[in-house]
Amino acid sequence: MKQILILGAQGQLGMELQSIFRDAGRVIPYGRAKCDLSDLQSIRATIREARPDVILNAAAYTAVDRAESEPELAMRINGEAPGTLAEEARKINALLVHYSTDYVFDGLKTKPYVEDDPVRPLNVYGATKLAGERNIQQTGGRSLIFRTSWVFSPHGQNFLRTMLRFGQDRDQLRVVNDQKGAPTSAREVAAATRRVIESTAEHKPECATGIYHMTCAGETTWFGFAQAIFAKMHAEKPWASLTGIPSSEYAAPATRPANSVLSNERLKADFDVELPSWETALDGAVQTLSIQNSRAL
Numbered sequence: 518m519k520q521i522l523i524l525g526a527q528g529q530l531g532m533e534l535q536s537i538f539r540d541a542g543r544v545i546p547y548g549r550a551k552c553d554l555s556d557l558q559s560i561r562a563t564i565r566e567a568r569p570d571v572i573l574n575a576a577a578y579t580a581v582d583r584a585e586s587e588p589e590l591a592m593r594i595n596g597e598a599p600g601t602l603a604e605e606a607r608k609i610n611a612l613l614v615h616y617s618t619d620y621v622f623d624g625l626k627t628k629p630y631v632e633d634d635p636v637r638p639l640n641v642y643g644a645t646k647l648a649g650e651r652n653i654q655q656t657g658g659r660s661l662i663f664r665t666s667w668v669f670s671p672h673g674q675n676f677l678r679t680m681l682r683f684g685q686d687r688d689q690l691r692v693v694n695d696q697k698g699a700p701t702s703a704r705e706v707a708a709a710t711r712r713v714i715e716s717t718a719e720h721k722p723e724c725a726t727g728i729y730h731m732t733c734a735g736e737t738t739w740f741g742f743a744q745a746i747f748a749k750m751h752a753e754k755p756w757a758s759l760t761g762i763p764s765s766e767y768a769a770p771a772t773r774p775a776n777s778v779l780s781n782e783r784l785k786a787d788f789d790v791e792l793p794s795w796e797t798a799l800d801g802a803v804q805t806l807s808i809q810n811s812r813a814l
């Protein structure tokens with residue numbers, strides 16, 4: 518039976534990976550307490566002890582704004598740790614699956630970004646994630662790097678949950694309307710990851726290494742995403758009214774790209790894997806939230 522080690526198991530993606538891979542082998546779900554990615558020795562000890570066949574690394578320093586004031590810690594977790602994971606994976610011929618971000622790009626392109634487009638991160642988080650990609654690739658083992666974007670889920674900290682909270686607590690909300698991207702459901706990323714791994718093992722061993730974009734289909738702005746979230750909710754109390762604003766009116770420590778829509782064509786061509794539209798995926802997350810809420814009543 519395959520041993521599947523999931524790092525960052527309590528994060529949005531980690532939780533969905535646990536659920537999607539539960540019958541794919543023996544799943545070892547490790548959170549920060551079991552394997553701290555800021556401690557490179559802890560990573561080596563974990564891999565040597567668990568000896569997994571597949572490592573799914575969903576752990577990352579994801580606080581985009583805080584990273585501006587903690588660049589060293591963010592670099593250790595997002596930049597150095599993936600390189601150490603890749604070295605240990607190579608020693609035991611394990612497949613390393615790692616996740617990266619749309620924020621490796623500068624947002625100046627007007628069309629969706631493809632994998633080989635030049636990278637130029639605008640913020641510390643993006644720079645550290647890019648370093649992680651490069652460190653994995655330089656190691657030369659078997660690795661799949663999936664760049665995703667604007668991740669949401671019924672669990673954890675994300676835009677969907679923030680909007681649901683603010684939508685009921687506040688009368689007015691101002692949301693950025695000049696950054697374009699693809700909201701992507703953690704569940705769909707987990708499901709696509711499983712399909713790719715199975716397809717790699719069975720039909721495409723030659724594709725078992727590389728960078729792939731993996732986002733939900735379609736695009737919108739944060740404002741458009743907020744509107745769609747509000748439209749799906751049926752609440753007794755009226756929701757906050759939404760106003761679209763330019764990024765220049767929203768003071769955030771980290772600069773974000775104006776366009777970070779990713780093309781998923783390589784994923785489709787190599788593995789015949791496609792994610793649904795972000796609207797369809799949002800329906801799924803909202804439905805899960807409604808079920809959770811009705812159970813809590």
Ligand SMILES: NC(=O)c1ccc[n+]([C@@H]2O[C@H](COP(=O)([O-])OP(=O)(O)OC[C@H]3O[C@@H](n4cnc5c(N)ncnc54)[C@H](OP(=O)(O)O)[C@@H]3O)[C@@H](O)[C@H]2O)c1
Pocket residue numbers: 524525526527528529530531548549552553554555556574575576577578579594616617618619646664665666667668669673674703
């Ligand atoms: N969220 C997005 O919008 C987005 C967009 C593009 C790409 N991605 C990428 O997608 C992947 C999954 O992100 P996500 O949205 O699931 O993030 P998340 O919900 O923030 O989860 C990240 C997980 O990493 C863990 N972690 C943080 N520091 C750690 C450390 N030093 N050692 C071990 N674990 C640590 C966190 O644990 P604690 O709870 O203990 O902090 C958390 O469980 C990441 O690679 C991220 O960079 C995310």
